[in-house]
Amino acid sequence: MIVAVTGINATDNPGPGVAVARSLKEADGDFKIVGLSYDLNDPGNYLDFLFDFNMIIPFPSLGWSGIKNALIKLKNNFGLDAIIPCLDAELPLFIEYQQELKDIGIQLLLPSNEQFELRDKLHLSDFSKHMGLLYPKTLAITDLNEIKAKMEQGNLDFPVVVKGRYYKAYIVHSLEQAQLKFTEIAQEWGVPILIQQVVQGEELNVIGVGDGKGGHIGILPIKKLTTTAIGKIWSGVTLNHPDLIAMTEQFLAKTKWQGPFELECMFNKEESFLIEINPRFPAWVYFATGCGINLPERLLKFINGETVPKDKEIPVGKYFVRYTYEVVTDIADMGKIQTNSLRFNK
């Protein structure tokens, strides 16, 4: 089976693609893996032990036709049976046009447009209510000068979290800090900016793949033990947290979620909050693979109609730690991609 994977930017702010490819390389099935990239410098373009073929594709901001044409070219010249999109910025396109890809024989497992919209940070408050879960008090603000007035109206006091609709979140302790971070995030990601109540507790995460019928084909709850300066996991441990598992099952049952997901939750003694739903694999997806729950492999088996193993129990107390790694290659390898937008590795 030939599978394309995006998000192969295994940088200090890593995309999940390299971890997905590594999972597939370690799978039982015979997968040929294509690394799709938007940037010549993405490390995944040079990991020939993981990727059989690398290809540069047009940015999602340029619209669907460029990506679609690149995928058709790939299918016609190399073959392509399935794709696992891994980046937030491209997901709206892949979700909208998933049927078009299925029609030309490229399989994928993604949430519907409706499911994708539900988990938008702007809608998460209503969605949490619908699920009977708590969501931190959140204000959507478009004007820097409205922060103070809106916080007073909304009964919110500092500290608060200032977060972008798609990326970045900072805890701030004063109006000045809030305005500074508002500007910083707005410049990069636009408005609205969310001002959110800080909730105390343990942040816990779950990775999984929904089967589209209210169940799943594998989940793994974890706690991030250490993170980098930009909040990315560096080490973590698997958990057996019945309330977190119940929350995940409730999320799946209510949404009939289809495809990969990551839930970010906050638990304290009295309350539990749903903080974020990511509609894709997180970059730490290999953690699950290392624990015997190979979610990318299961996803592909599932869309192929094959039997997916059921986990009798969650592997608890498994420890994950990242490390840095270097690859030395020839500049000509970069040149091949630069000139042709693609390169065969074997």
Add this chain to the structure above:
Amino acid sequence: MNSNLKSLAFNGEDFAFNPMTGQSFSINETGEFLVKELIAGGNSEQLQQKLQDKYSITEQEAFLDVEEFLIKLKLYDLGV
């Protein structure tokens, strides 16, 4: 019973792990013994007695050790 305390898993090498929160602790053999007695339902007096019997220490030493340990458990949200 504190669910955090009840959930603690020991590896027999002075290490305990809470599978619900991901927290881990260094804990010696005596600490492990006391935690297991607490989980089994022992109160502070019973723990003192068991400690005296097991380690041949005085009543006062056992009292101080157990009280100090119970305070430490509370600090780590493992109090009974």
